[in-house]
Amino acid sequence: MVSLNSIEERDVSGGKGSTAHFVWRCGLCKRESSAKFEPGEKPKPYSADANGQFLPFLTLDCRGLEFIGFDPRGIWKCVGAESGTVFSEVDLEEGEWVDYDEKSSLPVGVSNFESQWARA
Structure with a gap:
């Protein structure tokens, strides 16, 4: 399990001044992957009006990885x-x-939930 924090940013290698909220490097191939919250976006509230349907909550820009849970x-x-x-x-x-x-x-x-x- 990994966690993301919208306040903390880490440097991403290979880009001038590039940062992400989550950076991971594969121990075998050394490839770097990252995820970043969309700038200025806050999580969207979920209300009882949604009637149990899935609704967008937040958006992450994922590079080289895919979250599953x-x-x-x-x-x-x-x-x-x-x-x-x-x-x-x-x-x-x-x-x-x-x-x-x-x-x-x-x-x-x-x-x-x-x-x-x-x-x-």
């Missing part, structure tokens, strides 16, 4: 659809999250 580690933010209540400490590491929205008097949650990679 997404692991939602870290802390996420969710907003209650009915009340606008912000849940700022959402942990999706287990693939689901549940809580209770006091303002709307309804349970809230994320379940059946799935991801899919596609070429842009």
Whole structure:
């Protein structure tokens, strides 16, 4: 498993001033591959209106590699659809999250978390 951070950039060899958010060099052939978040792009919110359909979340410029999975580690933010209540400490590491929205008097949650990679 590898991780990408949109804040940290590393130098890419073979290009003047070229950087990427992820750089990997093959131990056998020494070929370098890289991935970079699109400049200025923020992850797109996902709402209940999507009705469980896959929607674009973010775009990466991948050179010489292809990602096959997404692991939602870290802390996420969710907003209650009915009340606008912000849940700022959402942990999706287990693939689901549940809580209770006091303002709307309804349970809230994320379940059946799935991801899919596609070429842009």
